[in-house]
Amino acid sequence: MTALGKLFRTTAFKLSAAYLVIFAIFAAVLLGYIAFNTRRLIAEQVSGAVDAEIQGLAEQYQAGGVPRLVSVIDARTRLPGSSLYLLLAPRGVRLAGNVGRVGPDVMLSPGQRIIRYSHADDDNGEHEALVRVFELQGGFRLLVGRDLSESDRLRFVIRRAFGWSLSLVVVMALLGGWFVTRRVLGRIDSMTDTTRGIMEGNLAGRLAIAGTNDEFDRLAGNLNLMLDRVEELMAGLKQVSDNVAHDLKTPLTRLRNGAEEALRTAQSPDDYRGALEKIIEEADNLIRVFNALLMIARAEAGNAREGMAEFDVAEVARDVAELYEPVAEEAGVTLTVEVPDQVRLFGSRELVGQALANLVDNALKYAPVGKDAATQPAVSVQAMRRDDMVDLVVSDTGPGIPEADRARVLDRFVRLENSRSRPGFGLGLSLAAAVARLHGGALRLEDNGPGLRAVVSLPVRRGGG
């Protein structure tokens, strides 16, 4: 593409061209209006002057007839800037006046018109004049008029002004266009360059902000925020895929190793059976991890809204507590439930149930950890209405989670060091958090002093989030 072609294609060029046309039309209309009005004014003035002349001559004529008229015309024509006069005798003989030549028909028909004439004193060229012709008694004819070359001059001045203003408009438009191109397009071009760099892989690149807080700065600021979010998501995705790779490869390796070992060492059908059963168990674990990951992904993508309906979250809390009550008893943990009779909520009963089950399962797992024998490990499930929210609280008396780790444990597959030895996939809290977000709420982890207090806050009203 040539440089000129590129220029024609720029927004700045199109804008300047549009402004140029608009200004030019504006200037033309304005000047045209002025010219039209000035001409009309001059014509009126000329016409008025001619009328006054005629008035004066008529008085002289009445007082002294043609001879008086002749002497008056002679006297007047000697004054500078005089009007135009021509007095002809019946045969067309010139009696007085300063008009040299006129068209042959001019004197024959009375009335007002614009004619071309030449002055009696100089023959160089014809001029325009507004004249009025009269027929006097006895076949004398009189022409009175005024030269219109003043109006010609005016027209010339206006035309010149028109030319000047047009060139000025063009120059201004070109200058403005150049300025806009330099300033606006320069910034857009730099944005384009930066974004291209980002697309080519420089994900850390950000748009420059001029600090003028104009539209460009706001646009650049928003784009930068978007890029931050994208980078965050990318990092999250990478983290997840790393974790998926790790946490799925580990059981897959175990599965494969188990099969290999059985092939190598198994002697009896019982050995084979045992190995196969272990393999099925590993496969089932993998399936559960996949299912949990899928559920999180769907909850985070907001795809699970279809299955939503109104349900009693208090009942779900009671059900989950009741479901885990024998598990708690077996583990020697006191499980208490404290929920109102009914709390209606719009959402997915299954997903909220799963989230609560995950939290209770976690709490039961950790409540007895690291306790001295004196205190009884305990887990409580509570539901509380708070304005438009309902808080589902699962608290335990276990070791809790250090404040620094609380945000991290909500990520997928994150398992703190002291939990590595316990069963689980590190997905329970992520799933609970995803379910909370799907419902327009949030999962908060707090200090239960001692222990962990997990709070799922969900908006009661429909359509939250």
Place this chain on the structure above:
Amino acid sequence: MPMKLLIVEDDKEAAAYLVKAFRETGHVADTAADGLDGYAMAREGAYDVLIIDRMLPKLDGLSLIHGLREQKVETPVLILSALGQVDDRVKGLRAGGDDYLAKPYAFSELLARVEVLARRRRAGPAEETLYRVGDLELDRLARRVTREGKPIDLQPREFRLLEYLMRHAGQVVTRTMLLENVWDYHFDPQTNVIDVHLSRLRGKIDKGFDRPLIHTVRGAGYMVRDGAR
């Protein structure tokens, strides 16, 4: 009692595996490889249960079920699907399916569910009010359980658990079937919560009696059965 089943599944290997597995457990299974064949066969043949994959060539599983129900074919349908989420399940049951099982599944789970569906069809809709297995009796109306005539005190949930097991006496009932039917949840309870409930129920029903009635079926689930029979 042997069942006659129709498996509508486009994956030949999966279909062959199922046919073989059902044959080994004493049942007969036909297969159809696409939705239209499946529809024709389901309308013609007298099957106890239809096992229908959700994604099928020519006619998808849900439309197939819908078509059958419109033609007043009321054979119980179990939907197999790679889509295992709650709302998929709801869609499947709404289309006229009687049960829904997400892939991948354990054959024991599928078998247990198919047997329950087949028996429900044979027994008809009328439900008994008194269940009896050996010397164990459960009166659904009086909400009373006795063994050897002596009353056994059960929590409401334990009662429902035993009720479900006894209604399907002689049949394998899986853990997920119990969670779905006794608690009405379909999520993954993470831990072996159902086993703990069962062992507690067992403590009340079988403890102190010579013959256990609640049996663990390895790799599958539970069964209430009078061992002597």
